[in-house]
Amino acid sequence: MCKTPTIGPSDEGPHAVTNIGIAAHITAAAPGRGARRYDPSLTPEQRSGIENAIWLCRICDGIVDRDEVRFPAHTLKHIRRNHTEFVRLGTQVETAVGLIAIGPAIVAGGQVVRSDASCLVVRLTFFLEGSADDLLAFVNRFEAHPHLSRYVLLSELGLGGLLDSAPGVEREGAAWQMTFRWQPEAPRLAATDLAGMCRQTGELISGAEYWVQCFEMALEQPPGTWFADMDGGSHLSELYDTLRGSTWFEALVTCELIRLACIPAPPKLGDRTESHPPIPFVRRVRGVSVPKTELNDGRLTIEVDADLEGYGRWTGPLSLFIYTPEALGIQRAKAQWMTENKRRIENGERALPGLVPPADWKPDDGFPE
Numbered sequence: 001m002c003k004t005p006t007i008g009p010s011d012e013g014p015h016a017v018t019n020i021g022i023a024a025h026i027t028a029a030a031p032g033r034g035a036r037r038y039d040p041s042l043t044p045e046q047r048s049g050i051e052n053a054i055w056l057c058r059i060c061d062g063i064v065d066r067d068e069v070r071f072p073a074h075t076l077k078h079i080r081r082n083h084t085e086f087v088r089l090g091t092q093v094e095t096a097v098g099l100i101a102i103g104p105a106i107v108a109g110g111q112v113v114r115s116d117a118s119c120l121v122v123r124l125t126f127f128l129e130g131s132a133d134d135l136l137a138f139v140n141r142f143e144a145h146p147h148l149s150r151y152v153l154l155s156e157l158g159l160g161g162l163l164d165s166a167p168g169v170e171r172e173g174a175a176w177q178m179t180f181r182w183q184p185e186a187p188r189l190a191a192t193d194l195a196g197m198c199r200q201t202g203e204l205i206s207g208a209e210y211w212v213q214c215f216e217m218a219l220e221q222p223p224g225t226w227f228a229d230m231d232g233g234s235h236l237s238e239l240y241d242t243l244r245g246s247t248w249f250e251a252l253v254t255c256e257l258i259r260l261a262c263i264p265a266p267p268k269l270g271d272r273t274e275s276h277p278p279i280p281f282v283r284r285v286r287g288v289s290v291p292k293t294e295l296n297d298g299r300l301t302i303e304v305d306a307d308l309e310g311y312g313r314w315t316g317p318l319s320l321f322i323y324t325p326e327a328l329g330i331q332r333a334k335a336q337w338m339t340e341n342k343r344r345i346e347n348g349e350r351a352l353p354g355l356v357p358p359a360d361w362k363p364d365d366g367f368p369e
Contacts, residue, residue, distance in 0.1 A: 006057050022061045023053050026076045036068045037076075054080045081245060098156030099128065099251045102167075102178075103138055103149050106130035107255065112156055113177070122154070124176040128248055132176060135169060142166035148266055152180055153258045155251050158285040158306075160262035161185055186264045190310030191281040211281065212316060215304065218260050218278040220321045225331040227338035231266040232278065237323040240300060244293045253302065254288040261285055261306070283307040295322055329362075336363050 006021030028035035029047050039047075046052060054076050056064065064071045100108045100122055107129040114121040124135075142150065142165070152167070153160035161182035168179040195206035199213060223233035234256055243249050261282035265275050286305040293300070300322050305315045323331065337357040344351050352367060 006055070020058055021055050022058055024056050024061045024064060026052050026054055026080075027073050034065075036065055037073045039073065078245070081247070098154060099248065099255055100124060100155070101151070101153040101160075101255045101259070102130075102135065103145060103151060106134050106138060107252070108135075108176075110175070112154065119179050119181045120154075121177060121179050122152075123172065124178060125174075135176065135178075139166050139169050148263060151259070151263050152182070153255050153262070155254045155258065158254075158258060158287070160258045162263065186262065186277050187280075188283060188309040189276060189280045191308040191314075192310045194281060208314070208316060211308065211314065212318060214279055214281070215318050216320055219257065219318065222323055222328055222331070225328070225335050227335045227342065229266065230335060230339060234260060234278075236300075236320060237328055240293075240322050241325055249293065250288060250290045253290060254285060257288055257304070257306075258285045281309045281311075283309050286313070298322060333357055333361060333363055337361070337367075340367050 007017055007019045010016035010018040025047070026037065027042065027047065028038040031038050031040070042052070054064075064076065098109070098111060100110050102108065106127070108124040109126045109128060110122050110124040112120060113123050127135075138145070142163075148162070150163045151160060152163060164181040164183045170177050191211060192207075194210055194214075195204060196210055196213070197203070198205045198209070199217070205213065219234045219236050221233045222235065222237050224230050225233065236253065236256055239249065239252050239256065243252060246252075257279075260278045261284075262277055265278045267275070284307040286307065288305070289303045291301060291303065298321060299319045302318050302320065303315065304318055305313070308314050334356050337352060338355070341352045341355070343349075350369075
């Protein structure tokens with residue numbers, strides 16, 4: 001909580017240590033007067049287990065044991081998880097002001113150290129996803145990567161873009177320094193000129209109401225769930241499933257929104273040309289906040305702060321549907337079935353039995369003949 005060191009050398013001897021830390025219970029070990037956060041659903045083994053413990057200094061231990069309202073069990077678990085990640089990644093995490101996504105498989109913590117007309121230079125202090133080996137492989141095999149996967153996103157600036165060429169990478173102590181240049185940015189549409197049909201009422205909408213709908217539709221659709229655009233979509237549902245309790249969840253959502261606002265969408269069915277980004281009217285993502293990660297009727301609420309083309313700065317809430325892993329599997333199976341059906345019909349082959357797959361069909365089962 002306070003990050004005060006709890007163990008250190010003692011002057012009593014060359015190998016002596018002084019320890020002022022306490023392994024405190026998150027939920028009380030037993031019921032009774034003064035027992036804070038007692039959970040009767042836990043077994044005795046769970047109450048005494050490491051998952052029900054948090055390491056505190058003596059002052060914080062006293063505060064936690066006297067204020068159950070301020071420090072409920074879920075708050076203490078969140079504090080422990082955050083500090084565990086902080087220690088695992090090292091103290092340099094505190095100097096990292098943002099996340100840097102390098103293609104779809106690498107996410108690093110770091111900051112911009114130089115920017116001019118010719119290039120940007122960033123310092124990578126730790127890897128959240130991928131590794132230094134993956135970074136070097138990305139650089140060395142740059143031309144082998146799909147064109148729309150050669151990008152860099154900077155949550156610090158709220159900007160991203162496709163790379164003009166392979167970035168330069170060099171070691172700088174415990175960190176890595178990367179020099180790169182973006183291609184000319186993708187074309188944008190003026191937000192004030194946009195209008196469309198409301199997906200709930202079918203009525204024509206424009207302005208903030210339409211912008212919110214565009215944000216939500218782009219962030220809600222996972223890749224591989226729409227047969228006409230199998231490569232496009234957002235990874236928000238998968239991020240929520242795997243990292244919603246992480247210190248970095250909010251920053252990862254920010255990077256995902258930057259990608260959807262800055263990187264051109266893959267060509268859709270029947271279209272061989274690159275298009276605008278999936279969210280075509282956002283110039284810059286100033287920030288994303290997630291007030292709480294609990295879902296309300298299957299939806300996650302986030303707050304977005306962005307610069308819109310032709311309008312300026314806009315802030316507002318979004319309510320985003322989150323697919324469970326089971327629902328996501330069903331949607332992807334349905335999309336694969338429909339894609340195969342279309343391929344067969346176009347090639348004059350016998351169509352699959354039905355427009356959608358049987359309820360118990362999975363892609364690993366193969367397509368029926």
